[in-house]
Amino acid sequence: MTVDRLLPSDEARELIGLTRDIAGRVLDPIVDEHERQEKYPDGVFATLGEAGLLSLPYPEEWGGGGQPYEVYLQVLEELAISWAAVAVATSVHGLASFPLSVYGTEEQKQRWLSEMLSGRTIGAYSLSEAQAGSDAAALACKATARGDDYVINGAKAWITHGGVADFYNLFARTGEGSKGVTCFLVAKDTPGLSFGKPEEKLGLHAIPTTAAFYDNATVEGSRRIGEEGQGLPIAFSALDSGRLGIAAIAVGIAQAALDDAVDYAQERSAFGRKIIDHQGLGFLLADMAAAVDSARATYLDAARRRDAGLPYSRNASVAKLVATDAAMKVTTDAVQVFGGYGYTRDYRVERYMRDAKITQIFEGTNQIQRLVISRSLAR
Structure with missing residues (x-):
């Protein structure tokens, strides 16, 4: 559809x-x-x-x-x-x-x-570390000033397009605490930079996700973005926009699952009529459609606030939370519509369900989104 x-x-x-x-x-x-x-x-x-x-x-x-x-x-x-x-x-x-x-x-x-x-160069974002996912202030990867340049040591984790992308936004520690993180633009061919093997993931199989390792990697001072210590504000402002991207993608996954479920329910018959005409299944599809439409409206509202120059950080978290939870529910229900066939790889709905799961985790888990929203309300 x-x-x-x-x-x-x-x-x-x-x-x-x-x-x-x-x-x-x-x-x-x-x-x-x-x-x-x-x-x-x-x-x-x-x-x-x-x-x-x-x-x-x-x-x-x-x-x-x-x-x-x-x-x-x-x-x-x-x-x-x-x-x-x-x-x-x-x-x-x-x-x-x-x-x-x-x-x-x-x-x-x-x-x-x-x-x-x-698009002549493709980028990746390297904020997370193995022990510092949602807690970005706990980053340990370190950038030490040496003359006009910086020497990087440490590791980053969960990098989408890792090892394939041409450049990486690296957030590394140059001082103490939350004001001690700095942003760098690192080229893929930087000496001392290497990548781990692709993670064996539940979904999103065609795009690699890897760790990155910095072993005395020298990065030119001209590749520092912003001031020293400005890294976390840069990272978080980027993530507000990124969360909207994930919300939109989650809605796309859910829409695909809904479309396939409706098509299947129109073709499959049981007890002498199409299964979509059975109220129990028809109502399930109706709830799936309502979830998709509601999630789309939520991310569009946040995007329009961004376009209008209005504060939208809380709205981005709401959109990410609502859309990704909806995607997980809708894709799971789509598998149910297909019955046993939905559990096989003969149909795409099992992939939609696997792909939907990660949207609840990356760019800030949905538990972190609830924390962002609740703190906004407290203020």
């Missing part, structure tokens, strides 16, 4: 049409094989970059699309309907471009930003 979207401009409608065209021609024909074989989709991100879909919310002066965030998120949702792993990597690339775009100097932007936004 094609989502009937309310879009703010003719250009936005053309972008959604372009995204659906690429999803139908490029993603849908290969997604099943690549996910089953855990095979990286070579050439896909170059195609998305050439179409301008990797840079939509960034300024046109640097090669971005200059689009409202509400449009960008709906593009992400369309990608996720076809292939969640590709949508996640696209969102992470947008997240990785944020620090330079917002906090970088003009000289730094001239040097690197256009390459990022064109």
